[in-house]
Amino acid sequence: MIIFGGMGDLAMRKLLPALYMAFLHGNLPPTTRILSTGRQDFNREAYLAHIEANSRSFIAASNFNEKTWDGFLKLLEYVRLDVQAAADFSALAQASRAAAQRVFYLSTAPSLFTTICDKLAASNLVDANARVVLEKPLGTDLASAIAINEDVGRHFAESQIYRIDHYLGKETVQNLMVLRFGNSILEPLWRAPNISSVQITVAEEVGVGSRAGFYDGAGAMRDMVQNHLLQLLCIVAMEPPTSLSPDAVRDEKLKVLRSLRRLSLADIARDTIRGQYIRGVSGNQEVPGYHEEKNVPQDSKTETFVALRAFIDTWRWSRVPFYLRTGKRMARRSSKIVVEFANPPFPLFPQTAGAVANRLVIELQPEEAIKLQLMAKQPGSGMEMQQVALNLDLQSAFQQRRAEAYERLLIDVVRGRLTHFMRRDELEAAWQWADPIIEGWQTLDEKPHPYAAGSWGPAESFALLARDGHSWVE
Template sequence: MNTTPTETGALDIVIFGGAGDLSFRKLLPALYMAHLHSRLSPETRIVAVGRQNWSREEYLEFIDKNSPQFIEKNAFTADDWKRFMDRLVYVSLDVTAASDYAKLKAVCDAPMVRVFYLATAPSLFTQICANLSSAGLVDAQSRVVLEKPLGTDLASARAINTDVARYFDEQQIYRIDHYLGKETVQNLMVLRFGNAIFEPLWRAPYIKSVQITVAESVGVGSRAGFYDGAGAMRDMVQNHLLQLLCIVAMEPPISLGADDVRDEKLKVLRSLRKMDLADIKRDTVRGQYTAGASEGAAVKGYLEEDNVPAGSRTETFVALRAQINNARWANVPFFLRTGKRMQKRQSEIIIEFADQPFSIFGTTAHHEPNRLIISLQPEESIQLEMMVKEPGTGMSLHPVKLGLDLQQSSDKRRAEAYERLLMDVIKGRLTHFMRRDELEAAWMWVEPILDGWQALDDKPRNYSAGSWGPAASSALMAREDLSWFEEV
């Protein structure tokens, strides 16, 4: 185990929903990696709160059975895992019962920083915060982490924000979006603002279009109960995709300070052109997967999944065209796309540069536009696609890619998104978390689209599991003589 000095002082990390999927799949593996690399002080404890009436030993048995499979194999050792498990405490309580919080108070009574991670349904956020405050567990050092989705519309998001703000100041609230913890996403800031070759061209008229795709090969699985009330627009576009759009499109902040960065992201959200019914009908596509094949196996359609209501119109796919009304992005279309049961798991940003105004190679020469291909998952890489001469006596052209494999670019360990963001919370760094006005501005753009679909009685178009979505999403691009990148 690494014995370098720890990066933090003693604190309690209290996870509500400590036995839930998010905890054993993401949070505890992330905290194990932080522990393994001596990023947590020896005195730091992880206090799991759950409704299950378990003893600490029963909780440890559950975690020991479920979490290790989500830890990098080359990072897991039995001794390190045992030392990590020594940090875990379990408190069984009903989060809606204020009197139960005396049990948590008895465990967390020492004066130290407390991080409360609410890995629960957003409908419980207000009650948990109120009960923590009543139990005397909230002070000026406390921090609270709110998992997405924060609300189902603008009104519910505002209500949750207002209620949580009764007990925590804005500087204590961390609205987490794990996409903002990805190394490549954070590298976008450096790519744009740390390289003179890109920033002068990062605008109209030098950029022709921008594509942002977050595709999943999995279906809704055990999340069907939640997902059917949310859909792809609320689950993915309102947060992940709009955050990626903000980082691609923002103006240079005056510093890397949290509010300076978030001020610029907010300006992007406020500059998004609002859609009316005609825009929604023309510029958005909803889809829902039907039976097909995924990763070589037959899979059922969304309506056949467990806990999905018969005849549900919930979208599992969204593609849309967005426009940013400012000078930098005048007339540059942004195409956003996300879906479940798509051909493969892939998240990428494609910056397509404008064509040369005049080609000396003639109209018959093969010519592809220059593209910057930023891959976020499953691989993390940046590639610049450019034209070169084919070998021979003529002047035939073909595209090649100049590639940077970010995973091979440094010998330093690359922390996973949740580990990076959890360490930011522990250190009190807010840059990669959404501010209240930023979240509400995202809802102000998304909500009219949701309302428009309802007003238009829009039914999702079918697409086969294992495909790239409905044909209408390709038509959305073709209308402007463009194609999704995998179709090129």
């Protein structure tokens, strides 16, 4: 495995700890070698010292074993490489000459993908057994995504390309397939008019931090909605695939993306909310607003929060609103899917006619759990109702260890499993839906609504749901 950007933040925080965990549990082939590339003029000792200082702390103490760690370090090598220098790729070819199979992980800016793939091919490093992993963001719009796909596709077949979205590696996300299609009690209800709305929230407690330089050119729509949230929407809304083969699953996800109703300029003005955090309190500490972050222009109109209403024009989902929400500096870190079922057609209990609807709440992080919220009779005389929940804590329900998303997906790459990676047409269909919204915001030229850091976003996002008789589930 050759990691481009191997000295970067993602490699240190996620990739190397994930590979260590895979090694710890015997999920890497015994002949595995991991080559990290970077422009630093390090020898191997300096590289290993850098890993000790910057990556080891991201491994939980309960999983750390000194002997295993020493064995893992023996797999690692460092190759100094400037992606613009053809001679450096010759050195990379020499370092990996004995490999029966090469996995190239491109953890770099997407603008470098073309150059890297061209030079890999020119150095005879790409063969029928090679695989390439493309880290998001894959482009900034449809045109750039097509260009990246074309350039990478000149050297790698579609079956060799792994477009990674770490949300697809989460245990609870993958469990959605079983929840939906492995339980006869749910599938008949999983449609209009039984379901009245669906909410998908990915809230982050952190601000932009050191990513401000990248983030200000992207915003929440490109950074989160176009990929993570749309992938979650696809799994919730897809039809049953004919099998669990990669293309059968991805065919159904593609149909969802192509069925998403395109928003007109009037729809964008009415059904989308952009926000930008201002100074507030998060984690009992005062934190700066977006314009106070380092490397953020004072006149920036980049959104750090998006809420929107979407519709899927199919028989199954006719007139069912999907509410998507994501933001930075929110009240707490939380990712969840809420499926709200329609109320009974006749209010048999009129004194509580405004009772909370039945909901299936699928929590993705920080905990992984599934909760079915029902109404039950309160103890005592009379028929007063109260909401109760049937809780499935996935952490305690199974004895098996639950791998982190990157570990699971890296093992999938090694084993050649494409199901939980995006196909080219999926990526482009997502951009086809997102691009007009971004362009509409530019046409409207409105400032994002301010919201205090540590809150759940601007008030306008609550009004978005309230006019349909719904509310966000916190």
